[in-house]
Amino acid sequence: MALTAIGIVVAVGLILYWTRPSAQRSVNAEDQGLAKGSWMSLQQGRGDYADYTAQHASGVFPKRELIVEASDYAKIEGDGFEKLDQFEGTSGSSLITGEKGRVDWNVEVPETGYYNIAVQYYPVQGKSSSIERMLLIDGDVPFEEANYLQFDRIWANELQQVKRDNRGNDLRPQQSEKPEWRETLLEDSDGYYAEPFRFYFTAGSHTLSLVSQREPMVIRQLKLFNVQSPAPYAESLKRYEQEGVQASKNQLITIQGEDATAKSSPTLYPQADRSSSAVTPYSPKLIRVNTIGGNNWRMPGQWIEWEVDVPEAGMYQIAFKARQDFVRGIYSTRRLLINGEVPFLEAEQVPFRFKSGYRLEVMGGKEPFQFKLQKGKNVIRLENTLGDFAPLIREVRDSLYNLNAMYRKIVMITGTSPDAYRDYRVDRQIPNLLQTFQAESDRLKAVSKQLRNLSGGSGDSEALLKTMSVQLEELVKDPDTIPRRLTSFKVNTGGLGTWLQKALEMPLQIDAVYVASPNRKFPGSGSGLFAGLKHEITTFAYSFIIDYNQIGNVATEVDQRSITVWIGSGRDQANTLKAMIDETFTPQTGINVNLKLVQMHTLLPATLAGQGPDVAMQIGNDLPVNYGMRHAAADLTAFPDFREVAARFRESALVPYTFEKGVYALPETQTFNMLFYRKDVLKELGLQVPETWDDVYRMLAVLNKNHLQFGLPPMFTPQYPGQNIPPNPIYATLLMQNGGQFYRNGGKQSDLDSKVGIDTFKSWTEFYTDYKLEREFDFANRFRTGEMPIGISDYSLYNQLSVFAPEIRGMWGFVPIPGKVQPDGTIRRETPSAGSGTLMLQSARDKEAAWEFMKWWTGDETQTTFGREMEALMGAAARYPTANIKALDSLPWPVDDYESLKSQFDWVRGIPEVPGGYFTGRHLQNAFYKVAVNAKSEAREAITEYAQYIQDEIRAKRKEFGLPD
Numbered sequence: 034m035a036l037t038a039i040g041i042v043v044a045v046g047l048i049l050y051w052t053r054p055s056a057q058r059s060v061n062a063e064d065q066g067l068a069k070g071s072w073m074s075l076q077q078g079r080g081d082y083a084d085y086t087a088q089h090a091s092g093v094f095p096k097r098e099l100i101v102e103a104s105d106y107a108k109i110e111g112d113g114f115e116k117l118d119q120f121e122g123t124s125g126s127s128l129i130t131g132e133k134g135r136v137d138w139n140v141e142v143p144e145t146g147y148y149n150i151a152v153q154y155y156p157v158q159g160k161s162s163s164i165e166r167m168l169l170i171d172g173d174v175p176f177e178e179a180n181y182l183q184f185d186r187i188w189a190n191e192l193q194q195v196k197r198d199n200r201g202n203d204l205r206p207q208q209s210e211k212p213e214w215r216e217t218l219l220e221d222s223d224g225y226y227a228e229p230f231r232f233y234f235t236a237g238s239h240t241l242s243l244v245s246q247r248e249p250m251v252i253r254q255l256k257l258f259n260v261q262s263p264a265p266y267a268e269s270l271k272r273y274e275q276e277g278v279q280a281s282k283n284q285l286i287t288i289q290g291e292d293a294t295a296k297s298s299p300t301l302y303p304q305a306d307r308s309s310s311a312v313t314p315y316s317p318k319l320i321r322v323n324t325i326g327g328n329n330w331r332m333p334g335q336w337i338e339w340e341v342d343v344p345e346a347g348m349y350q351i352a353f354k355a356r357q358d359f360v361r362g363i364y365s366t367r368r369l370l371i372n373g374e375v376p377f378l379e380a381e382q383v384p385f386r387f388k389s390g391y392r393l394e395v396m397g398g399k400e401p402f403q404f405k406l407q408k409g410k411n412v413i414r415l416e417n418t419l420g421d422f423a424p425l426i427r428e429v430r431d432s433l434y435n436l437n438a439m440y441r442k443i444v445m446i447t448g449t450s451p452d453a454y455r456d457y458r459v460d461r462q463i464p465n466l467l468q469t470f471q472a473e474s475d476r477l478k479a480v481s482k483q484l485r486n487l488s489g490g491s492g493d494s495e496a497l498l499k500t501m502s503v504q505l506e507e508l509v510k511d512p513d514t515i516p517r518r519l520t521s522f523k524v525n526t527g528g529l530g531t532w533l534q535k536a537l538e539m540p541l542q543i544d545a546v547y548v549a550s551p552n553r554k555f556p557g558s559g560s561g562l563f564a565g566l567k568h569e570i571t572t573f574a575y576s577f578i579i580d581y582n583q584i585g586n587v588a589t590e591v592d593q594r595s596i597t598v599w600i601g602s603g604r605d606q607a608n609t610l611k612a613m614i615d616e617t618f619t620p621q622t623g624i625n626v627n628l629k630l631v632q633m634h635t636l637l638p639a640t641l642a643g644q645g646p647d648v649a650m651q652i653g654n655d656l657p658v659n660y661g662m663r664h665a666a667a668d669l670t671a672f673p674d675f676r677e678v679a680a681r682f683r684e685s686a687l688v689p690y691t692f693e694k695g696v697y698a699l700p701e702t703q704t705f706n707m708l709f710y711r712k713d714v715l716k717e718l719g720l721q722v723p724e725t726w727d728d729v730y731r732m733l734a735v736l737n738k739n740h741l742q743f744g745l746p747p748m749f750t751p752q753y754p755g756q757n758i759p760p761n762p763i764y765a766t767l768l769m770q771n772g773g774q775f776y777r778n779g780g781k782q783s784d785l786d787s788k789v790g791i792d793t794f795k796s797w798t799e800f801y802t803d804y805k806l807e808r809e810f811d812f813a814n815r816f817r818t819g820e821m822p823i824g825i826s827d828y829s830l831y832n833q834l835s836v837f838a839p840e841i842r843g844m845w846g847f848v849p850i851p852g853k854v855q856p857d858g859t860i861r862r863e864t865p866s867a868g869s870g871t872l873m874l875q876s877a878r879d880k881e882a883a884w885e886f887m888k889w890w891t892g893d894e895t896q897t898t899f900g901r902e903m904e905a906l907m908g909a910a911a912r913y914p915t916a917n918i919k920a921l922d923s924l925p926w927p928v929d930d931y932e933s934l935k936s937q938f939d940w941v942r943g944i945p946e947v948p949g950g951y952f953t954g955r956h957l958q959n960a961f962y963k964v965a966v967n968a969k970s971e972a973r974e975a976i977t978e979y980a981q982y983i984q985d986e987i988r989a990k991r992k993e994f995g996l997p998d
Contacts, residue, residue, distance in 0.1 A: 095148070153256070206302060207612070224423065229260060287547055288547075353415075436473055474501075599648070601651045611628045648874070703941070746761065768790065770852055832911070846933075871887050
């Protein structure tokens with residue numbers, strides 16, 4: 034009876050506890066000793082710069098300067114290192130460092146404390162990308178950000194004058210490198226820290242090391258010292274007065290923004306803005322290059338320089354005619370430098386606030402700042418910086434990291450689709466869950482408040498932070514609702530990641546730079562109601578007579594030879610290609626090209642109507658052979674130099690375009706799958722990156738236990754009616770690694786009903802029937818949150834993640850896909866390729882001219898130039914997956930990542946196209962759905978049944994085209 038009574042008391046106590054309001058039983062942050070806002074106490078050390086400086090919070094800043102000559106190295110590892118004497122005008126020796134390897138220097142530090150490090154370098158010719166190095170101190174990376182130190186190349190307009198096409202439109206000025214010696218401080222390449230890095234050294238001997246990760250450069254010396262902050266404007270002005278510097282008189286100098294003399298990136302090319310009449314030069318009809326910057330000038334660290342020649346030394350005022358209607362709520366910030374130095378403290382952060390249209394931004398506002406300029410040439414530089422927003426954006430990044438970590442832990446308990454009727458008690462199973470939620474809510478609330486104070490009002494930038502903060506507070510008050518609100522929590526954290534990406538972007542467009550004496554007035558902005566109205570009316574009228582589908586020069590009847598080329602990508606790609614055609618192809622060959630931007634699914638009806646082009650670019654792998662069988666595409670093997678041209682590509686790239694000894698297209702791009710993985714999540718789970726499919730099966734057990742997923746390429750969804758469905762890449766991978774093939778007897782029959790084909794289909798479907806892998810998902814987003822910490826995807830995802838997910842930089846990698854172990858211990862890693870090609874229509878009037886264009890377009894130099902132009906134009910996310918072997922070698926991949934890519938490339942195989950082959954991917958997918966989705970059939974029965982449909986279609990098509998059975 035006593036035991037029964039005790040049991041009743043305990044039961045009643047538990048009922049009372051769990052039935053009282055959840056807010057009363059939730060953990061209060063202050064009750065746990067967590068002061069409001071002290072969220073860092075909950076965060077695990079990430080090994081970043083903030084942790085590093087916190088470890089040495091009492092460090093001093095010695096007023097010493099130490100010079101380390103690059104040529105006095107202690108040790109080098111790797112190739113590409115060489116001492117150079119009197120290189121590019123310098124005295125003494127310098128050291129050239131290759132794109133791979135390591136160099137060590139010994140340095141004797143006389144006094145313990147923090148030091149800045151500056152590097153004097155010269156950007157020698159490479160692959161046109163930013164130079165990247167890793168810094169080691171005594172053999173270790175001091176903090177995470179030191180893994181990715183960037184050194185800018187210097188770019189400028191190739192020609193001083195803007196060229197025009199034969200319709201009178203300005204052509205975009207090409208950018209070329211103008212290398213020179215520069216000294217740069219080591220700082221955060223992502224812009225999260227506005228100040229240059231400070232490195233802590235104890236007194237004594239130390240080793241400094243730079244590890245090459247991308248691109249070569251020459252180093253003259255390294256300097257350890259402490260940067261002195263510039264004095265406030267009032268003090269600087271007083272010093273100028275004491276020095277006797279006088280105000281200049283009656284000077285007004287105008288520099289057009291597009292006439293910048295140097296910039297940090299080729300993406301900062303001059304632009305044509307036709308949206309306003311305020312720009313100079315202006316034309317409502319023709320394209321005029323008249324501004325610089327815009328959305329291309331949005332990332333931290335990017336800078337533009339202008340030279341101004343002043344007739345007399347003295348004090349001047351500076352203004353910019355600028356447009357900043359890109360970001361609302363977070364103003365764009367720039368650091369202003371004169372002749373390489375920040376003139377005073379206020380110039381460290383110059384705000385350009387949101388406002389429609391162009392306006393005059395006078396430095397200093399109503400009481401303009403006065404800048405000291407020397408007689409002759411002076412360099413004005415604007416550098417993109419996050420300014421006051423840097424610490425706030427950094428807080429959001431850390432918050433996102435913590436929330437994603439908690440999301441993964443919740444998913445490990447509940448799965449991605451929790452049972453609505455089950456009490457998971459995640460607040461009890463996950464240590465510090467509610468404390469973290471409360472701390473992050475406080476953090477985001479504080480950041481939102483500071484954002485409002487900085488921007489001077491509410492805006493889009495703080496709305497999501499408030500939403501996330503409110504949701505976290507609600508979850509803390511009622512933790513029982515966490516599982517059923519998991520989806521909305523994930524959506525908000527995904528939005529927070531997008532917010533972070535956008536918050537780093539601070540665009541600014543410059544039309545003109547003005548330098549004036551204090552007694553001169555700056556000109557007006559040139560915008561107004563009537564000017565804007567006139568502009569809108571005239572541009573509307575011209576839209577009826579201007580063909581915007583035509584790109585660049587247009588061939589006329591007078592021209593001797595011309596071809597028409599269709600391209601189906603964006604206007605930026607078309608403009609770049611047309612500029613390259615007009616600059617190189619037409620002058621070299623005398624062949625004019627009419628380039629048209631079209632939707633490529635119109636190629637078939639246009640060809641049938643006799644209105645098609647001579648050459649069609651960016652054609653899918655399935656079209657050339659289908660056109661060739663119908664005598665609509667030209668057989669390129671008829672040209673005597675075809676074999677020489679074909680040697681530019683891997684054999685696998687030509688397979689989809691080859692049929693019956695004919696080849697009907699040249700490869701443009703070639704892509705294939707790689708294995709992407711999250712280093713941090715796999716380490717947390719104690720998992721290794723799988724080498725074989727057996728390793729994958731063992732990994733799946735651990736992932737499933739923790740409700741995490743392995744990502745296989747999702748099912749293909751056609752984008753328009755009639756679009757071809759290619760064979761699933763994982764089925765193709767497994768089939769090839771098992772020694773199978775898609776077709777037998779020279780493409781006359783499907784081989785999917787062979788033993789290998791059937792066994793492979795069974796293995797493929799078991800991933801979904803036995804291991805419950807998901808069929809449709811957004812891999813990039815799930816990889817970002819960590820709920821899908823490993824998966825197979827097209828290698829171009831690398832470019833997307835580099836830009837799309839900055840908060841997980843350094844936490845992921847990619848390697849060749851898992852393979853099948855052979856009896857001799859080697860691993861087969863075959864994987865199919867995808868891509869696009871360039872097709873010549875049989876109806877082309879001048880086939881020799883069309884062939885010359887195709888040879889030029891797929892050539893080494895053209896593909897390299899186009900790839901670099903695309904990356905320069907649109908950033909790393911647009912890295913071009915060229916099929917040309919030498920051109921791919923020339924693109925600016927980090928060395929280690931490119932070596933992984935090349936090792937997989939050796940195993941890439943092409944899938945042949947045959948008559949009726951369009952049924953293969955379609956019915957393979959039908960068989961999959963019948964087994965893995967509807968569960969209406971056994972794997973062997975399904976693939977055998979649909980293989981017969983494929984056989985019948987192949988047989989019917991071969992009969993239709995008069996081909997032997």
